[in-house]
Amino acid sequence: MVRRILAGLAVAVVLVAVGYGSQRLAESSWNAVVHYKSPYARPLVEGEAGRPLAHRLVLVVIDGLREDASRRMPNLNALRDLGADFVAWAGEPSLSLPGWTVIISGAPQEVSGVTTNWYKGPVQVDSIFAAAKRVGMRTALAGTPGWRELFGPWIDDRRIVPDPKYGDVEGLYRTDAVIADAAIDLLKTPARLIVVHFPGPDVAGHSFGAVSPVYAEAIRRVDEYIGQIHQAAGQGTVLIVTADHGHIDRGGHGGWEPEVRRTPLVLAGEGIRPGLKGPEVRQMDIAPTISILLGLPIPAHNNGRPLVEALEGDLQPAVKRWVDQQKAIVDFSIRQLGRSVPPVANMEVLTGDVLSAQKALWTSLTQVKREKLNSERFRRLPLAAGSILPVLLYAVWSAKRGSLAMALGGMVAYFLVALALFFGRGFHWSLSVFNTEEQILQFFTARMIDAVIALAVGVLLAGALSARRTPGEAAFAGLDTAALVAGALVLQVAYFYWLWDVKFPWYLPDLRLGFKYYLDLLQLTPVGLLSPLAPLLGLAGFGAARLLRRVEKLPS
Numbered sequence: 178m179v180r181r182i183l184a185g186l187a188v189a190v191v192l193v194a195v196g197y198g199s200q201r202l203a204e205s206s207w208n209a210v211v212h213y214k215s216p217y218a219r220p221l222v223e224g225e226a227g228r229p230l231a232h233r234l235v236l237v238v239i240d241g242l243r244e245d246a247s248r249r250m251p252n253l254n255a256l257r258d259l260g261a262d263f264v265a266w267a268g269e270p271s272l273s274l275p276g277w278t279v280i281i282s283g284a285p286q287e288v289s290g291v292t293t294n295w296y297k298g299p300v301q302v303d304s305i306f307a308a309a310k311r312v313g314m315r316t317a318l319a320g321t322p323g324w325r326e327l328f329g330p331w332i333d334d335r336r337i338v339p340d341p342k343y344g345d346v347e348g349l350y351r352t353d354a355v356i357a358d359a360a361i362d363l364l365k366t367p368a369r370l371i372v373v374h375f376p377g378p379d380v381a382g383h384s385f386g387a388v389s390p391v392y393a394e395a396i397r398r399v400d401e402y403i404g405q406i407h408q409a410a411g412q413g414t415v416l417i418v419t420a421d422h423g424h425i426d427r428g429g430h431g432g433w434e435p436e437v438r439r440t441p442l443v444l445a446g447e448g449i450r451p452g453l454k455g456p457e458v459r460q461m462d463i464a465p466t467i468s469i470l471l472g473l474p475i476p477a478h479n480n481g482r483p484l485v486e487a488l489e490g491d492l493q494p495a496v497k498r499w500v501d502q503q504k505a506i507v508d509f510s511i512r513q514l515g516r517s518v519p520p521v522a523n524m525e526v527l528t529g530d531v532l533s534a535q536k537a538l539w540t541s542l543t544q545v546k547r548e549k550l551n552s553e554r555f556r557r558l559p560l561a562a563g564s565i566l567p568v569l570l571y572a573v574w575s576a577k578r579g580s581l582a583m584a585l586g587g588m589v590a591y592f593l594v595a596l597a598l599f600f601g602r603g604f605h606w607s608l609s610v611f612n613t614e615e616q617i618l619q620f621f622t623a624r625m626i627d628a629v630i631a632l633a634v635g636v637l638l639a640g641a642l643s644a645r646r647t648p649g650e651a652a653f654a655g656l657d658t659a660a661l662v663a664g665a666l667v668l669q670v671a672y673f674y675w676l677w678d679v680k681f682p683w684y685l686p687d688l689r690l691g692f693k694y695y696l697d698l699l700q701l702t703p704v705g706l707l708s709p710l711a712p713l714l715g716l717a718g719f720g721a722a723r724l725l726r727r728v729e730k731l732p733s
Contacts, residue, residue: 196705241379260445276421283479320374432607587639640718655715
């Protein structure tokens with residue numbers, strides 16, 4: 178008996194250590210994404226300017242505008258008829274500051290290092306603002322403070338309007354109206370690159386949902402402002418309208434959902450081919466397209482391609498500049514990964530077709546990344562696979578004591594309850610479940626409470642299933658349930674570790690799987706820390722089942 182008690186205490190101590198370790202690992206892994214340090218965001222050789230296709234360009238970024246909602250905007254649809262119409266896919270995390278950085282630099286989140294809205298600027302990658310500054314082209318912005326944070330040093334004329342507050346309907350409408358007036362005023366200045374940011378639809382989406390009347394009204398008003406800006410811009414101006422991200426129906430973004438990542442991209446005006454329905458492209462393709470339209474040097478960290486199918490004029494010199502920039506960023510990235518740069522096709526081939534050139538240039542980097550990642554996975558495999566052994570050994574030990582069946586029943590109950598509490602509320606593995614940043618801590622705390630509830634149900638069931646056994650066996654069945662639940666979660670964590678590690682020095686992991694990994698760690702924390710109470714709950718389940726059996730035997 179004493180040996181069994183000591184063994185149970187040892188198991189509880191190990192589980193508490195696992196719970197504490199999972200809490201620390203969750204903090205570390207969260208920070209590895211939030212404070213991701215890109216090895217690619219370093220100064221690079223700057224490219225040359227070229228001949229412009231247009232005199233002036235106005236870029237309108239409508240925050241939080243879903244692509245499907247953009248089809249209900251009459252003025253924007255008129256621009257579609259006049260020019261080129263694309264769907265641009267945003268990257269992940271699909272948040273505002275990361276999206277703005279991609280649009281202005283062509284550098285995805287993994288390259289720029291801007292992964293959240295908590296990033297403190299200025300950005301460390303090259304941008305069209307910086308390129309314009311280098312060649313003496315005046316720039317201007319009408320928008321919210323985040324743009325000044327990211328790109329302030331390179332913008333000549335900044336008209337900054339405070340962010341509207343969530344839930345303030347008149348405030349978000351008023352903010353967009355002030356920005357529209359500022360944008361029209363900027364059209365009277367010498368600025369040749371003007372960026373206009375409307376935050377209203379995003380605030381409406383967060384506050385009321387993306388299928389709400391307030392969201393629809395915010396979009397309707399912004400559409401009117403687009404018509405006013407287009408009319409005031411006049412000849413010689415390119416107008417580009419896009420969004421940083423969309424929203425899920427109930428409001429929220431950051432994840433992988435198509436309604437979040439699909440954004441409109443409309444180009445109209447001088448140098449734009451009329452009536453073009455283009456293919457689906459990437460958000461990072463906007464920056465090199467703007468660079469060619471204005472004759473700017475292509476941002477050195479750009480990963481996108483110019484949308485040449487939408488452009489008119491002599492594009493061969495511009496494509497050559499883009500190829501030079503792409504060769505430089507690919508070569509630099511490969512060297513940053515500690516590999517030698519393989520030869521690529523000759524320049525004549527590369528300047529023939531943009532899509533073929535992009536594939537030829539990036540194939541080598543993709544292969545190098547794949548090989549490096551597979552090499553690291555091979556090194557992580559023994560430790561990840563080794564986590565299976567203690568779980569199996571514990572299951573065998575539990576089987577010898579006769580409590581495995583009860584513990585497995587409790588474990589199944591745990592996961593059924595935990596999954597029902599998560600998916601039953603309409604959640605899924607995505608950053609979009611946070612409607613605002615302020616909800617993050619509350620959301621994760623609630624998921625830990627769900628784990629406590631699920632563990633209590635599982636342990637009580639294991640104790641009840643032990644009703645025909647002794648109280649000591651029921652107590653151990655409760656502890657075994659906690660141990661098997663912890664073991665199952667550890668195996669899932671180990672699987673993510675094998676695929677992506679727990680720190681990310683040169684890449685961002687699959688964020689959908691990463692979200693699940695984080696939730697597994699959050700579950701593991703209370704399961705481990707509360708495991709010393711599992712024997713008591715097992716006994717409670719045992720006692721309740723015994724009492725119920727006695728009641729059933731009483732004469733009616």
